[in-house]
Amino acid sequence: MLILFYIISILSNLIFAAHFLRAGNIGATATILLFVPLMMVRQRWVKTVLQLGFVFTALFWIKTTMEMIQFRMAIGEPWVRMGVIMTVVITVCGTAALLLNNQVVKARYVRYADTSKWSAAAFILTFGLLAIVQLKVARPMILLERFMVGGGWIASFCLSTYAAIIVQKMSIPKDARIWRKRIWLLFAAVFFGQFIIGVSGVDRFLMTGNLHVPVPAVILAGPVFRGDGFFMPILLAVTLLLVGPGWCSHLCYFGGFDLLAASSRKRPLAHKKWFWTLRIVLLAATISVAILLRAYGVSGLAAAMAAVAFGTTGIATMIWISRKMGTMFHCAAVCPIGLIAVIVGKISPFRVKFTNTCDGCGACGLACPTGALEKHHIQHRQVGLNCTLCGDCLSKCKSSGLAYHFARWNSPRVRMIFLVLVISLHAVFMGVARV
Numbered sequence: 001m002l003i004l005f006y007i008i009s010i011l012s013n014l015i016f017a018a019h020f021l022r023a024g025n026i027g028a029t030a031t032i033l034l035f036v037p038l039m040m041v042r043q044r045w046v047k048t049v050l051q052l053g054f055v056f057t058a059l060f061w062i063k064t065t066m067e068m069i070q071f072r073m074a075i076g077e078p079w080v081r082m083g084v085i086m087t088v089v090i091t092v093c094g095t096a097a098l099l100l101n102n103q104v105v106k107a108r109y110v111r112y113a114d115t116s117k118w119s120a121a122a123f124i125l126t127f128g129l130l131a132i133v134q135l136k137v138a139r140p141m142i143l144l145e146r147f148m149v150g151g152g153w154i155a156s157f158c159l160s161t162y163a164a165i166i167v168q169k170m171s172i173p174k175d176a177r178i179w180r181k182r183i184w185l186l187f188a189a190v191f192f193g194q195f196i197i198g199v200s201g202v203d204r205f206l207m208t209g210n211l212h213v214p215v216p217a218v219i220l221a222g223p224v225f226r227g228d229g230f231f232m233p234i235l236l237a238v239t240l241l242l243v244g245p246g247w248c249s250h251l252c253y254f255g256g257f258d259l260l261a262a263s264s265r266k267r268p269l270a271h272k273k274w275f276w277t278l279r280i281v282l283l284a285a286t287i288s289v290a291i292l293l294r295a296y297g298v299s300g301l302a303a304a305m306a307a308v309a310f311g312t313t314g315i316a317t318m319i320w321i322s323r324k325m326g327t328m329f330h331c332a333a334v335c336p337i338g339l340i341a342v343i344v345g346k347i348s349p350f351r352v353k354f355t356n357t358c359d360g361c362g363a364c365g366l367a368c369p370t371g372a373l374e375k376h377h378i379q380h381r382q383v384g385l386n387c388t389l390c391g392d393c394l395s396k397c398k399s400s401g402l403a404y405h406f407a408r409w410n411s412p413r414v415r416m417i418f419l420v421l422v423i424s425l426h427a428v429f430m431g432v433a434r435v
């Protein structure tokens with residue numbers, strides 16, 4: 001049965017790939033062929049993804065067949081033979097999908113069954129979002145598309161597989177902390193790697209060719225200064241709606257460096273009260289300076305230099321203060337977007353809250369990089385406003401004293417839904433985020 005499944009499913013893929021090869025779309029052809037090695041991966045989420053893929057392929061062929069029959073009938077050409085051939089093709093795809101329900105084939109895909117639905121959801125969500133970018137945005141947004149026709153599809157497949165694997169890795173709370181750090185730094189490396197290659201003269205690594213400074217404060221200050229370019233504020237707003245301040249724990253290209261700096265100290269020092277005053281002042285200053293620069297007609301270059309100076313100061317605070325304090329001073333006291341994320345991010349119903357099993361041991365406080373679990377927070381069983389939903393505290397708590405909540409709903413599923421959303425966004429950002 002297994003051999004039959006492989007023959008039929010590979011045949012289905014080869015026919016689908018041939019269709020795109022005929023159209024000259026090398027990237028789409030390669031992407032379809034990438035599903036063949038994926039079939040050999042014995043994890044349960046792969047079965048779900050393959051099954052959906054075969055159903056999608058069968059529907060694609062049904063639609064194509066109907067269009068072809070209508071066309072041939074309209075021009076008076078015979079269509080029966082073509083109809084029979086296409087029916088065989090549709091049957092091959094449908095059979096491949098059905099064979100995945102066979103017990104022998106199912107038994108092949110046994111690994112990580114408990115997290116399979118979440119990994120499959122991350123794959124589908126990431127692929128779906130990137131497919132929208134690939135199909136609906138005229139400018140090639142996904143980097144590989146700029147180097148080969150259909151390259152965006154290959155990148156989408158790889159990023160979706162990556163999202164599925166990361167969700168599976170991070171589903172284990174004690175491992176999530178280290179994986180979050182790794183993927184956040186990877187994102188920063190990809191983002192700034194593309195940026196450096198782009199500014200070194202390879203224009204294709206830049207999004208528009210119109211350079212802007214990759215400092216988070218510019219997400220706010222840039223549109224205020226220019227009066228246009230609202231893509232990043234809109235992206236930030238949508239992200240805050242979906243995952244709240246999760247922007248500042250998984251998605252920002254800058255924050256990973258602050259986390260790295262803060263990790264150098266095992267016992268974080270307490271945040272000072274004036275941190276809040278400082279960050280409110282810096283937010284107000286960011287907006288005011290952008291308005292003034294615009295009002296006085298300051299050149300774009302001078303404004304960019306101001307942004308670079310702000311960014312450089314931020315990096316200096318990471319090196320000197322975050323390292324010394326063991327908490328993310330830059331994100332918790334300097335970055336204006338960090339303040340917006342933790343305040344406006346409350347529109348998202350996701351929260352991390354204490355549960356009634358908390359015994360007040362304080363272990364979570366040592367893991368919190370944002371100062372949201374200091375002594376008084378733990379005493380009052382109240383997570384601080386600074387929480388960015390990173391989940392690091394859950395990794396440290398042995399008594400499940402903290403949990404993700406969605407409004408009033410509190411169950412391990414909430415954490416997994418949050419992970420699927422935030423990791424899918426992270427993978428999508430990795431595919432499209434360029435300056």
Ligand code: SF4
Nearest residue numbers: 248252255331335338
């Ligand atoms: S606080 Fe600013 S730099 Fe830190 S993660 Fe958030 S947006 Fe990025």
Ligand code: SF4
Nearest residue numbers: 368387388390391393
């Ligand atoms: S309270 Fe927990 S989830 Fe929130 S920032 Fe601190 S460690 Fe992260």
